[in-house]
Amino acid sequence: MVRTEPSILDLPHDARPDPDELVRAAMAWHFAPETGSPFWLRRAATLDFDPLADVKGYDDLTLFPNVANELRDVPAADLVPRGYGPRPDLVGVFESGGTTGAPKRVVCPADWLEKLVAWSNANLDVHGFPRGADWLGITPSGPHIVGEIFRRSALTHGRHGFTVDLDPRWVKRLIADGRGAQADAYAEHVVDQAAHILRTQPVGVLTVTPPLLERIARRDDLVELVNEKVRAIRWGGTQMDADTAELYRTEIFPGTTLYGHYGSTMILGIAGQRYGTPAGEPCVFDTFSPYITFQVVDPRTRRPVAYGERGQVVMHHVSKALLLPNNLERDTAVRVPAPEGAAGDSAAGIAPVERFDDEVVIEGVY
């Protein structure tokens, strides 16, 4: 088979290639012996279809099995497409949160992160983030990709990026072990560090997780500092319900732009909040289509749910850097039509998969 011209994989962030063409080009890249990664070239042998012949467009991505679980053990070096050459320009190896077992790993090449951040910066402009501001990021520096996205965003959209590190895996473990007081003390320690930066630096943009933003909002002096200095808050990592967002907008941080992103290391990126959603409505996340796309499906049938209905989120990443299609995430969302020309779905009202508990009887009348 003749190699497809790979240039469609190298377009700038705002080129918006045709999703079907992109997928075909990505198949040619990831499944050609000269350019594909050792992982996919090996894995192709056990697929029950031929990705080069059978994957003709975006809709055929669902032919792929979900290989995310295999990324817990695969040597990271096997994930780099050979097409990047013997000395690929890489940003690093990144890991998933590790909530559902051992972490999953991906490798991020520099060209991809540059494209993603350029797309994300354009989004920030739409939401009115000031250019050239100093940024404060209260976000894990690693091993998740969010820290890297923060640094690149601060340097390219803003000026300086101040960071406070954060270890969410340790916090989750403390909470799982019932050591809530220690988790609490750790979070306060994080906020204390952020407070020092907020007091001494002209921070114009704050990147933070919703639980830590709540802690900031508990301290009157920090609320005052944020209102005095911070023009825009970018939140992500966990969800913020519409009622909470509305309280920030109207009572706690009026005059500060609030912008959410919903990301995953497994898509090497983030989806950004849609601009102009009416106040009080849950925010809608649009993806960096066609490279990153969502589908909101019924987990049993894997068929899309109706628009406005809740389903489970399937994520696809299709780029020169990575092929990770059909990854069923543990989040549910309400399916929303994607913007015109974009592939897949947009997602609103993100929530963890619910557990359906049986009726439990606890003795006593209470």
Place this chain on the structure above:
Amino acid sequence: MGADGAAPPTVEVLGPSGPYRTRTEQEITDVTGAVMAGMSQAPKIYVERAMRALHAARPLPDAERAAALSRAAGLFRSATLGGLTAQQYERAVTRVSGLPLGVVRTATRTCAERVAAAYRSVQEARPRGAVSDWRDPLVRTGQALWSRRGEVLAVHVPGNHPGTHGFWPEALALGYRVAVRPSRREPFTAHRLVLALRAAGFPDDHVVLLPCGHDAADAVVRGADLAYGGDEVIRRYADDPGVLSLRPGRSKILLTAGADWRDHVDLVVDSAVRHAGTGCVNVTGVLVEGDPAPLAGAVAERLAALPSLPPLDEKACLPVQSVKSARALERYVLDRARGTRAWLGGTGFVDELGDGSAVLRPAVHQLASADAPQLGAEVPFPCVWIAPWSRADGVAPLRDTLVLTAVTEDEELVDALVAEPTISNLYLGGRATHWHRAGLPHDGYLGEFLMRSKTTVRA
């Protein structure tokens, strides 16, 4: 709903600066599964700010608190609050709780009486040596002053019976500011009571209603100095000395040899079925010196005659739940009853009404011995476990009891029962376990938990 009841409106958050309606709502369903109302869900960040507002507020003067409580009682009993008349409120509670309408009406009266008496009742808990005001002349020469252990109380009372709301207003009488998290099952009583207290003069930042999810419910407890209640949130904090946890009642009746069981069938039946058997003061275990079988048979015969009726029926006297939870309870009790002799309800006690709800009919089981573990198996319907008791068994089977009715002439035994620290209330003679009067402790005085005595002297 019927002609006399428009659908209750949304149960809003009643926050420190007024009512607040959230986008996220929880559905409140009645026992048939029909959605009756929506309930706002305060976000955690809102709860945290509300708790801070309660801390910042200063208590009203004593006289104003007493007057406001008295007014609130009248409003709770008869005013239109939150768009509901007293009758509409009672019907709403009946539909969601499955308690018979008559039981709910009695509860409204009892709750109003307790609120009216709150300022007086709470004084009963004050040690004789303590005064309540530092301006008291006795302070000149040194006196104990009864003072609050904190400023803000979190209340998470359960939705099993509206009467559970009768006690926490005592905290307002003492100058506490109070945050109430209503039960998801029956939020109307908490909502109505907070509205009544506000209409009666307590400012919005003195008593708040914070319906919320689990995460925010933790913030209610953590944002308060002390907490009181009996829901799943309180249970997690049960070992915290700042938390007063309502425990299962496991109330019991003891008939010793001198008491002829024939004279006390009414006592057992009444103790089992008053409040439709859903209270912690309803009898769970009955101990009989001698053969328990004749009493068990007689009680079973009486309880079997009670009719299965939907809760809004004027003649209803048994509790109703959704079929799903009724069946779950049935499986649980039948499993628990293995190895006992069933006099009533031994093969099941759920009577489906055909509309998605089911009556929980009474159950009577005879246990082989006084130390059978079922004796304290409290469930929210008339379910009685009857066991033999002898002097050799002693006080042990009577421990962990909210109300113990002891029909006995044995003063030595009475001495031992009085001395037993895990018996909260002791009724001697043929007094039903549900008997109570305002001003008497329920499980100790709430005032014992909320207050302490500190030495005060003015030089």
